[in-house]
Amino acid sequence: MRQFLRALNPLAALRRQVSRWMQARLSLSDTLLLTQRNVYILPTGAGWMLALTLLVLLLASINFQLNLGYLLTFLLAGSAVAGMHICHGTLRGLTLHLQPPEPQFLGQGAALTVQLANERRSPRRAVALAVHGSGHWAWTDVPAQGNAQVQIAFSPSQRGLHPVPLLTAETRYPLGTFRVWALWRPAAQVLVYPAPEPGAPPLPPGEPRSGGTGSAPSHGRTEFDGVRAYRRGDPMKLVVWKKAAQAFASGNGTLIARDAQQPHRHELWLDHAHTGLGDLETRLSRLTAWVLQADRLGLDYGLRLPGKEIAMGHGAAQRRRCLEALALC
């Protein structure tokens, strides 16, 4: 009901319009120098309260003919005006620079790192940054002619390639009577991988190598293309101990052994069709978990997604390739 009413409020609609318009006219940039033109200032509730206080003080001075009261009122007013300029000066001239954001998994609170550079000879205090509208402020003081770094909490709600959200820099220093803020739309984009499925099942068995007898190993090392459950009589060196430890930890107690009997004829394909799940997102989530597992085990693996296939490979590059494909699928 309340939201319904809020939706009806013409002022709210107008405000949305205005804020959309203001956001649209911001240019995209990873470095932003705050100047007179992009720093805004408005009194806060406390500011209006101070104005009311000043009015009452003035009335009392008039009514009781207190010249000292006038002095107090005007000194307080003068200090508030000076405070307003100090407040605006805290942001004006500050340079914000967004470090290229690291890719991150969905659901893991990630951070955007922003560098604040201060050229002036006095420090800037109590500068706060946050994703616009999130209310999770990260505070910092920027030393004189120095830099400071803040981590802004950012939790995207979807996988994929997202533009870095609208950021706000704000300060109310020194009196809290004015809010000085700046809006900033960084140009950088942040890649969000799907969230890995917690407690995902073990990796799928290897597939027979397609179109080959496997007589010629491509690399000079033994390839273990598949894993399977431990069978009595398997040599100890075939047991995947890392996997085994995980299995014990998760409580199912089965040992995993490398499928050494068909060393060259099986490849580990992580296929979206073999996840045994219906929904695309949960499938991607499981595939992500598998990619991480396979990477941890140091295996060669490939990834099959609808309309996309990533060739067999291993290592950090393969992992990144696969995760990117999963994110952008």
Added chain:
Amino acid sequence: MNLRQTLAALPRDARDTLFMLCVIAWVIAPLVRELPVWTSVAVALLLLLRGTLAWRARPLPGRWTMHLMMLCAVAGTLLTHRTIVGRDPGLTLVILLLALKTLEARAQRDAMVIFFLAFFSMLSNFFYSQSLATAAAMLLGLLGLLTALVNAHQPVGRPPLVQSLRTASTMALLGTPVMVALFMFFPRMAPLWGVPNDTMAGRTGLSGQMKVGNIAELALDDRIAFRLRFDDAGYRPPQSVLYFRGPVLTSFDGREWLADPVREDEDEARRRFTLPAQLQVRGPALRYEITLEPSFRPWLMVLEATAEPPALGTRRPYMMQDLQWMVRQPINELQRYRAVSHPDFTHGPLEAVPALRTFTTLPQGMNPRTLALAAQWRADPQLAQGGTMALVNAALQRLRTGGYTYTLEPGLYGEHTADEFWFDRKQGFCEHIASAFVVLMRAAGVPARIVTGYQGGELNPVDGYWTVRQSDAHAWAEVWVQGQGWVRVDPTGAVSPGRVGQFQRLQAPQGVLGNAMGTVLSPNAAQRLRAVWEAANNRWNQWVLNYTQERQYDLLRQLGFDSPDWQDLAAVIAGLIVASALGGAAWSLWERLQHDPWLRLLALARARLARAGLDLPEHTPPRTLAAQALAHFGPQAQAVADWLLRLEHLRYAPSPTDPRATLRQLRRDMRQIRWPVRQSPTP
């Protein structure tokens, strides 16, 4: 661990709270004298409680406790003042609220409420005192509050309070020009509603009546009644000149002297013409200026006798038939006025008129022995022959030789005050002496009355002002003499020549501090210090407290306004605001120009290349610019590329030469090298 270390080890919250409590205590401490006792005690306890909770890191009291205490505060205020509306109950409530609110500082908003209540408390100090000392104390308080406020808006780490104090002082310093401008030009106006009630009247000066014992109280009061400066700075008046005339008291009920009781019912016009003043002045005139402290009474203090109305701006003083100068409204603020007086004067009817009979009436059945003495004198042929002056001289002679003494502590007088003075105690203060003298004169058939006012004064050698204190309050007598009118007789001078005539007064007992000062410093040095302090106070009074509408208009006249009014003041303020806005704009422009000259040069180069058709993003470094220029324009851009590399070199390579000189050279070269031009599209 000593206190300092303990304080340094306190968590930030506790430290901030304790600091704020100290500032609040500082701000409201001077009000303790004015508040009801229970309020002061309650506020002190609440602040102590809050401090202890902060020190021990204990939780604040719950919501219900707070509600209960709030109710108690309101109930207490109601019980004490019978209302919660008005200045005094309002003050009580605000102070209690402030103390209670410190126990409730949960959210940022609560903290702000505390600050704003503290500002009110600060202002309420000025109801009671606007002295220089109060101003200094409250300036400290204001800085303290601003410091706490700044500190509250620094959420990072544990910033030292000194740092916040520095910011607060900067703000106050920057705010001072605003304060001065507004103070000078903000239009002063009359109170918007109500008139300040005279609850403070009991504190000051002469009261328009004289009960035996009144002026003796004043004698202990060292506060300043008014200051005077003669136009002729070198003028040293004899003491017989320094009589400042206040209320004249006519009617006596045996204990208390009152001003002419007829006055109250009669309209002013009649009052002024029943017994005309008939003032005639002669001889040289004294011109001077008086700065009168608020007396909450409608009379002006001037030297005897003043024939011309003192110049008092829009107020129009008028003279009573007994030579007293009045204004219509009580003096509630510091007033400054100029006056012209003639020490040589006569007044009152020269021949006997029926109205003089008022001045020989005495209450029935009182002071029988004094009446007997008067009858005896009247029967004395020698005295009867000498007329009025012989009787006066006989009384003065008796005072001089009869073993009468002057004392501030004559004890409590009984029913027959004059009898007791003349025959039993033989000691008293000026009011006893004057009262007994007038009773005796009236008993002898001589019209006589009591004049109250101030006598004497002290020259402050630092600034040349004469200071007249409440302790200079005095009562003397006037007798009517055939052919001379009213003649001043100061019987106190007969008892104690020191009281009148020299620059000595009875020393009122000094406070502990005064005694200490007297022992540490030599009396001279202490006196000198006091003179300096009072001169400073006087400056404060002249420049700040007495800055009234008239002086605003004077200032405007000096600035060239012909007939200034409040609109001109508003215009001046508006002009100042516009001027400061323009100044601010100019300054920010200058600041923008001052922005890193190297970056500006780079931006200029980029703009030139952009004009030639090579548009690169804003933060392209010079090396990239150079490479792109070479790629885009070919060899014709070689000079530009070299120049750009030199620019880079200046910034990033250690250079033995003065970077500013190099920059200047680069700027010159920039104008000389050939910049590529936009290739016109080939048709």
